[in-house]
Amino acid sequence: MSTIKPPTMKDVAKAADVSLGTVSNVINGVPVRAASRQKVEKAIEELHYEVNACAQGFRKSKSDMIALIIPDTLNPFYGAFTNYVAEAVYARGLKLLLCCSHEQISNELSHLNLANQNKVNGVIALTYSDIGAYISENIPMVVFDRFFENRNIARVGSDNFSGACLAIEKLLEFGCKHPVYIRFHSIFPGESDKRRDGYLYACEKYGLEPDYLDMVDCGEYKGLLKKFIEDHKLPNGKLTFDGVFAHTDFHGYHFMRILQQEGYRVPEDVQIIGFDGIGKFGHAEDPVISSVCQPIRQLAEKCVESILEKDRSAVPSLTLLPVTYRYGGTTLDPKT
Amino acid sequence: MSTIKPPTMKDVAKAADVSLGTVSNVINGVPVRAASRQKVEKAIEELHYEVNACAQGFRKSKSDMIALIIPDTLNPFYGAFTNYVAEAVYARGLKLLLCCSHEQISNELSHLNLANQNKVNGVIALTYSDIGAYISENIPMVVFDRFFENRNIARVGSDNFSGACLAIEKLLEFGCKHPVYIRFHSIFPGESDKRRDGYLYACEKYGLEPDYLDMVDCGEYKGLLKKFIEDHKLPNGKLTFDGVFAHTDFHGYHFMRILQQEGYRVPEDVQIIGFDGIGKFGHAEDPVISSVCQPIRQLAEKCVESILEKDRSAVPSLTLLPVTYRYGGTTLDPKT
């Protein structure tokens, strides 16, 4: 067990015959005389010196890490968001501390504690509870996709309201006369509630009778979807609706499966547009259904940008990014 | 900007009227007289003291972090693996440093450096190159799924050989007479090459004529798959094969799409079994195709376990976990 201790800045200083401060300056990009710089660089090279990030973090009370609190990375949407946050973080020379909460408030809080204890530069959170109150005042935080009012924490998300309108407009454009809305939502209020508001607004705007399923997500969605179909069946077997705006791709997809099981054709009898933009092999790969896509990469970028903004008064309290429609086989898009 | 400095162990010691060492002992679970312990705990409570993980890491030269080096978290397989590694890491009171390499060796190396600099307890790597040589001798490392010979680093993965045999056996069981194998592989050698070996072995064992496509993955797989179909078409339009073992679910899925475009029915005309066990909305959710599934959670668990084993001579240099078959709509499984 001959564990050789790695060289320190002191060793470098000695080898380069300069002072500790000079070595520090070279490493941190502080202007230094060319001759000294070269001596130091040579010594670093020869000794294979590497900064001790722990010591640095300790001294500066900053670990140069960003903590991402997210339910999991199994869900393709979360996986994609995590991926793009990571990219944005690396691009700024920082590290990513990944905190999966599995939607447990207790985990969210303990991870928040961890973030505090580790002196992270900031935390990006996609949480199921209003955890903002628990974070240290002096750690920048931004919440993504889940908005809790009554708190002064920066929020970043997609323009859900416009997205819902876009979905309805597309369905109408593709020939639907009676689009319905299917929603299973968390018991926690969030920004995605605006999708319902957008649906209602679009109905009013286009003179449609609102007709929608609005349930708390309970795992029993399949039965409820079947019942919804039953309730909308005419005596001749036809359905009273011909279009579906689904709150998420997941529910849109499963609704499609059930419709098909019952003998209806998608998109010929019923067209479906979901929300999120999930692909079968990860984001942006082979869409699962036609969908209103969230700009995940840009959302991640905005979150990191907002965390790193030095002038905290300059970060917008709300940033809403535009969404786009993408064909995914469940709609009758005209061949353009 | 009235940033109040958080309390330190010194503050706790003063408030509890004990020495610094005693506070440290309480925090680290070292036996302490009950009276002292209570005084300290009370002080911690009152001051809202929290350990400074940076200082701790600095002092101990251990950050209590595990670094995971993985191409990305977009791919559902990687996303799932990341998720389960995270769980296993948290369960042991550690943190996860996520390093996405995007398959760039330069990124892999720089993340490895980072892991070194941050005094991580170990690194788990799913890499595209033999980076083992670059890690500090005294940081435990385990490579997952990509095995490089000639190096003394612990390796964990699925039993690819048996998995390939299982796939062929299932195809035969479901009535196939002529199963082929479709493979697009990385230019780097890896454990998944054993899937080909398994296919060849199964062919020999069951008296089949091996017939397979073996190409370096180049993004042009669609054209190559079409050509493969063309090359296996009889004058009457039928195919010379009736079963496909695909190297991954991804390629199996796309082969299915192309077969369907050309008018063949899956699974009636051609049955397909992939490898990995990808679901449409993340791992274990609604399989994309019938598949030989990797036990991702257990693999992750094994990796973490291996990293944390104190007695390095006790960690197996190779751990192969068994795979299982799962129906996913592209095979003619008997209703059991």
Added chain:
DNA sequence: CTGTTAGCGCTTTCAC
């Protein structure tokens, strides 16, 4: 520009 120096908060001896 450069050298000197004082800690950052914690763990870990070492006497008592």
Added chain:
DNA sequence: GTGAAAGCGCTAACAG
């Protein structure tokens, strides 16, 4: 068991 004290490697403030 407990207190005192010595740093871990680095940054930043200061004087030259």
